[in-house]
Amino acid sequence: MRIGELSRRSGVSVPTIKFYLREGLLPSGELTSPNQANYTDAHLRRLQLVRALIDLAHLPVARVRDVLESLDSDSLSLRGRIGAVHRAVTPAPQPAADDGARGAAEAQVREFIEKRGWAVEPDAPAIATLVETIAVLHSLGREDLADQLDTYADAAERFAEREVTAVASRPDPDQIAESVVIGTILGERLIAALRLLAHEHVSARLLDRPSAPSHRTETTE
C-alpha cells in the first residue's frame, strides 16, 4: 500500500508517519520509484504498536526505539522479547520509604514470592514497587493491607492467566507486543475503576449499618 492508505488504515497522519520513518521507529517501505514507496501489513502493525507505546504508555521516542530493537532482536526468545516490552511500560517505583522499613519489606516480599512459586526476575521493577509500597504501609501502621497480599495475588494470577492467554493467541510478535502494552495499561485502569465502584457499593451496605462506628447519631442520608 502507499503511504496515504497506511495513514487511512492506521489513523496516523502522513506527516507523523514520515516523522516515525526519519526517527527509525518504522522501517522504510520498498521504493517503487524515486519518491514513492510501498508499505505492507507489517508496517501497519508496527505503526499500531508505536502508537500504543506513545499514546498509551507515554514513552519518549528514544525509549520506543529501544523497545522495538528488543522486539526485533534475534538473540531473545519470544518471551524475552515480550518481557522487554512489558518492562518498558512498567512504571518505575517511587522511592518513599526509609531504609529500615524497606529492609523489612524486602524480606517480606522475597518470602512472599518464594511461597507463591512465582518465576520472576529479582530485578523486576514491580518487585521494587511492591517493596516500597509495603514499607510505606508499615510505616503508616497499615499492616492489615500488607496482610492482604495473598488475596490480591490470587486475583492477579487469575487475571494474568486469562490476559496472557488472550495475548498469546495473536498471530504476530508486533501484535502480541501491542496487546501487552494495551492490556497492561488499560487493564490496570479498568481494575482500578471497578475497585473504586465496588468500594462505593460495599460502603453503602457496611458504613450505614447501625453498627457502623461513628461519634455522631446519623440522621441524614
Place this chain on the structure above:
Amino acid sequence: MRIGELSRRSGVSVPTIKFYLREGLLPSGELTSPNQANYTDAHLRRLQLVRALIDLAHLPVARVRDVLESLDSDSLSLRGRIGAVHRAVTPAPQPAADDGARGAAEAQVREFIEKRGWAVEPDAPAIATLVETIAVLHSLGREDLADQLDTYADAAERFAEREVTAVASRPDPDQIAESVVIGTILGERLIAALRLLAHEHVSARLLDRPSAPSHRTETTE
C-alpha cells in the same frame, strides 16, 4: 500536648504544622498562655489525615481544605462524609475516546452496573474512567479486555468487602478517612504490581511452550 510533642508523634516538622494551622487544615490548639497552645489526640489524627492527603494523594492545599470541610460536615452521614474523601482521591478520567465510541461504551457500562446491582452514584468519576477506557479498547479492537469486566468486577468486590470492613473498624472518622486515602491509593499500587509479576510468571509458562505462536524457531532462553 505541646506543638513539639505533636511534631515528634506525627513526624511532621513544627514549621509545617504552623503552616497547616495558618491554612486552616488543622484547628487551633487550646491557648494555655499568650504564645503556647495545647493539642490533643484529635489534632494528631487530623495531622495524619492531612499528610496522607498531601503526600500520598498529592492533593493541593485548597482541595485538602474542601475534603476536611466535607468530613466535618454535620449535614452528611458517615457514608456521605467518607464518600467525599473517597471521591477526592479518585483520579479524574482522561478523555481519550471519540464521541461515537464513548456512546456505545456508556451503554455497556450502564448495563453492566445495573446487572451487577451496584449502588453507585451515576456521576462517580470511576464510571467516567470506565467508559473512557472501554471506548478506547473498542477503538483499538480489544473487545476481549472489555469482555473481562466481570472477572475484574468479581475480584474488585472481594477486595472491597475486605477493605471496607477493615476501614470501618477504625474508631474515629478521621482515622477512617485516613484509611480510605491510604487503602485506595496504596492498595491500587499493590494490586498493579502483583498483576505485573503474575504476568511475568504466567508468561514464563505460556509463552515458552512449543505451541506458543512465533514466526521464528526459538533456540535461546
